[in-house]
Amino acid sequence: MGELLKNAIDWAFQPTLxxxxxxxxxxxxxxxxxxxxxxxxxxxxFAVGTVFMLWAPSDPDFKKIITKPDNIPIVILIASVxxxxxxxxxxxxxxxxxxxxxxxTLEAGLGKKKVFTWPDLVYVxxxxxxxxTAFLIVWSLKVQAPIEEPAATxxxxxxxxxxxxFLGLQEMLVYFDPWIAGVVLPGxxxxxLMAIPYLDTNPKGNGxxxxxxxPFAFSFFTAGxxxxxVSFVILGTFLRGPNWSFFGPFEYWDLHKLEPLVNVDLSxxxxxxxxxxxxxxxxxxxxxxxxxxxxxxxxxxxxxxKTVLKGMVKSMGVVRFNVFMHLMLWFALLPIKMILxxxxxxxxxxxxxxxxxxx
Amino acid sequence: MADETQETTxxxxxxxxxxxxxSPLRGELSRRSFFSTLAFGWAxxxxxxxxxxxxxxxxxxxxxxxxxxxxxxxxxxxxxxxGVDERFKATYGCWIVREPTGFFCLSTVCTHLGxxxxxxxxxxxxxxxxxxSGFIMTGINIEGPAPRPLERxxxxxxxxxxxxxxxxxxxxxxxxxxxxxGSYLEYA
Numbered sequence: 123m124g125e126l127l128k129n130a131i132d133w134a135f136q137p138t139l140x141x142x143x144x145x146x147x148x149x150x151x152x153x154x155x156x157x158x159x160x161x162x163x164x165x166x167x168f169a170v171g172t173v174f175m176l177w178a179p180s181d182p183d184f185k186k187i188i189t190k191p192d193n194i195p196i197v198i199l200i201a202s203v204x205x206x207x208x209x210x211x212x213x214x215x216x217x218x219x220x221x222x223x224x225x226x227t228l229e230a231g232l233g234k235k236k237v238f239t240w241p242d243l244v245y246v247x248x249x250x251x252x253x254x255t256a257f258l259i260v261w262s263l264k265v266q267a268p269i270e271e272p273a274a275t276x277x278x279x280x281x282x283x284x285x286x287x288f289l290g291l292q293e294m295l296v297y298f299d300p301w302i303a304g305v306v307l308p309g310x311x312x313x314x315l316m317a318i319p320y321l322d323t324n325p326k327g328n329g330x331x332x333x334x335x336x337p338f339a340f341s342f343f344t345a346g347x348x349x350x351x352v353s354f355v356i357l358g359t360f361l362r363g364p365n366w367s368f369f370g371p372f373e374y375w376d377l378h379k380l381e382p383l384v385n386v387d388l389s390x391x392x393x394x395x396x397x398x399x400x401x402x403x404x405x406x407x408x409x410x411x412x413x414x415x416x417x418x419x420x421x422x423x424x425x426x427x428k429t430v431l432k433g434m435v436k437s438m439g440v441v442r443f444n445v446f447m448h449l450m451l452w453f454a455l456l457p458i459k460m461i462l463x464x465x466x467x468x469x470x471x472x473x474x475x476x477x478x479x480x481x
Numbered sequence: 482m483a484d485e486t487q488e489t490t491x492x493x494x495x496x497x498x499x500x501x502x503x504s505p506l507r508g509e510l511s512r513r514s515f516f517s518t519l520a521f522g523w524a525x526x527x528x529x530x531x532x533x534x535x536x537x538x539x540x541x542x543x544x545x546x547x548x549x550x551x552x553x554x555x556x557x558x559x560x561x562x563x564g565v566d567e568r569f570k571a572t573y574g575c576w577i578v579r580e581p582t583g584f585f586c587l588s589t590v591c592t593h594l595g596x597x598x599x600x601x602x603x604x605x606x607x608x609x610x611x612x613x614s615g616f617i618m619t620g621i622n623i624e625g626p627a628p629r630p631l632e633r634x635x636x637x638x639x640x641x642x643x644x645x646x647x648x649x650x651x652x653x654x655x656x657x658x659x660x661x662x663g664s665y666l667e668y669a
Contacts, residue, residue, distance in 0.1 A: 276571035276589070278597045280610035296612045299628050300594050365599075366613030366625070378603055383615065383624040475629035475655040 128181060132370025135361055138464045141457075144353045145345075151211070152341055155333060159212035167204065183374050187360055191268040196286055196359045203352050207344070213331040214340065221332065229330040280364045280377070289358030290351045296366065297459045299470070299480035307452065314449045321438070321446050350456065385469035388414070404474045411472035415481060418455075423447035549573055555644040558584065558668045565600050565618060575634055575646065576600065578618060584666040586646050587620045588632040607631070620654070630654040635663040 134143065151158045175197075179185040188197060217227040237243065270279055284292040294303040326335040333340050363369035364377045392410040393400045401407045423444055427435045435443045462468040472481045510518065549572055561584070566577045576587045587607075589597050596611035606623070607616040615624030620631035635650035644666065652664035659665070 274571065275574065276597060278599070278610050280599060282596060282611045292612065295594065296626055298626060300626075303626075304594070365601075365608040365610060365615075378601065380604055383613075385624055469626075470628070473628065478628070480628045 124177075124180075128184075128372040132372050135368075135370045137357075137361075137368055138461070140357065140361070141353075141460065141464075144349055148345060148348060149341070152333075152344065155211050155215050159208065159215040164205065164208045167208075168201070171201070178372075181372050184372050187371065187375075191265045192283075192286065193359050194265060196356060199352070200356065203348070207348065210331055211333070214333040217330055217332050218334040221335070227330040227332070281362055281366055283358065283362070286355055286359060290354035293354040293358050293362075294456060297456070297463050299478075301478070302481060307456065310449060310452045314453070317445065317449065321442050346453070350453075383467065385463070385467050387411075387469050387473040388471050389473065391466075391468075404476050408472045408474055411470070411481070415472060419448065419451055422451060551648040553646055554639055554641075555646055557643055558638070558666075561644075565602075567600060569646075570597075573646070573648070575648065577636070577644070577646070579668075580618075581669075583668045584636055584644065585620075585664065586634040586636040588634060588651070590632070591627060592622065592629045592631060593625070593627040633659060633664050636666045637663055638666065 134140070157163070175188075179188060187193060213228060217229075220227055271277075283289065291303070291308060294307060297303065298307070322339065324336070324339075326332070327339065360371055361368055363373075363375040364379070367379050367381050369375055369379070388411045389400060389407050393407075405412070426447065427440075427443055431443075438446065459468075459471075470480045472479065474480065553569075553573055555569060555577055558579075561577065561579045563579050563581070566579070569575050569577060570589055574589045576589060578585055578587060591598050591609040591611070591614055593609065593612055593614045596609050598607040598609040598614070598616065600606075601608050605618060607618075607620075609615070609625065609627070613625040614622060614627035616622050616627070616631050620633065622628070622630050630653075633652040633654075635647040635652070637645050637647070639645040647663075650663060652658040652661060
């Protein structure tokens with residue numbers, strides 16, 4: 123029974139299922155938010171989680187990965203992120219109910235009541251500070267610092283993991299050229315976050331939680347943060363093992379786990395399908411990928427703006443809409459590329475190593 | 482004009498407007514000396530900056546370099562077994578590979594982000610522990626995100642019959658340089 127459950131969990135944590143599962147779970151939670159924001163849901167979640175965390179470490183491989191000094195904060199992170207997501211959703215649902223009835227929101231009530239910075243706020247901060255210092259002292263005494271062997275040019279730790287907060291970036295680097303995943307995409311994350319106040323001028327939701335008034339903004343931000351940052355941190359911490367292969371949480375970290383991952387460029391697929399050898403000129407060779415990318419970035423925004431997202435163009439204006447669409451398309455490139463890698467082993471859509479241009 | 486209106490509106494001020502052009506007192510900056518002082522200040526600043534930049538530039542060329550020479554002799558070809566030789570990985574950062582037809586020398590720098598891959602004897606491939614790039618024995622990239630094959634170094638026979646590796650010359654497959662002389666040492 124135990125082994126069966128472990129195998130089932132390992133199976134469920136393979137990349138395609140893990141990604142599909144997290145996407146499905148998030149949108150199920152958002153869709154049935156009234157149900158999921160009940161207190162009983164979070165209680166059951168933490169009860170099941172506690173039972174699981176009491177049982178699962180009996181497996182040596184699971185225990186090893188969960189109690190690594192580097193990984194303990196990520197276990198705490200899972201619990202706290204789930205709790206605070208639930209809390210935000212619950213306040214949003216409560217407010218939506220109040221707004222539907224024409225009552226003031228929870229936060230509107232709070233706004234009238236004022237407290238002093240000193241002593242009310244500073245006291246609370248001071249107590250938090252003391253408690254946290256005590257907690258950190260105990261932690262630093264109980265858990266050894268995760269220091270590795272002395273650095274050597276010929277020996278890279280296997281696996282070589284970034285600090286936990288960079289594991290999302292490291293996961294992106296698996297699917298893209300370093301220029302795209304290391305410079306362009308992080309740049310767009312920062313530029314995109316900075317652009318939010320200029321792109322989104324809707325005053326609704328300012329200063330209070332709500333879902334019904336901002337369904338797209340709420341879902342999109344939650345998806346971006348939870349699926350493409352937190353979930354990647356979890357994936358990088360617990361599921362990436364030696365040689366950067368995928369391992370289930372109960373799987374032994376076998377250094378020689380052989381995975382057939384022979385990657386193929388889009389151009390190889392294309393010219394093989396035509397039964398012709400690859401042309402020598404890189405531009406002709408990569409023409410299918412270039413056409414696909416140009417279509418993606420240049421044809422898709424006006425096409426969507428003329429059809430499905432007509433209302434959006436009207437409310438945002440043409441410039442805002444186009445900036446927004448391009449940020450969205452760059453964002454969408456990540457899951458598209460990940461899924462293509464997992465399913466058809468696609469390496470690069472456009473791969474011109476001669477010019478160091480690979481997408 | 483503005484001064485005059487101020488004079489008329491403020492009769493209590495007895496000082497006339499000509500104080501504006503009075504000659505400088507001792508130790509005070511005059512209009513003429515202002516620019517020369519400014520120029521002197523900027524020149525000093527520029528000289529100090531140039532000196533600092535020069536010192537920083539000099540720092541880039543240390544007197545002693547604690548690194549192995551870029552050119553080294555690896556021993557006689559007959560001393561090598563078939564396959565990947567890892568003896569020079571730690572010291573010179575390269576693998577010397579022997580095939581039935583000859584030798585080549587691969588760089589140990591992954592072409593994705595520059596980690597050092599591991600040679601997995603059982604799987605017969607180089608596998609990078611950072612993002613999972615994989616290369617077959619020839620250096621061709623087959624797995625993961627590495628966009629191009631591992632680079633090769635110049636490998637020739639020295640006059641004494643030993644293998645001579647020169648890391649100053651690199652050969653990149655995607656540029657067609659693996660066809661060039663020196664990228665491959667034929668030896669049967």
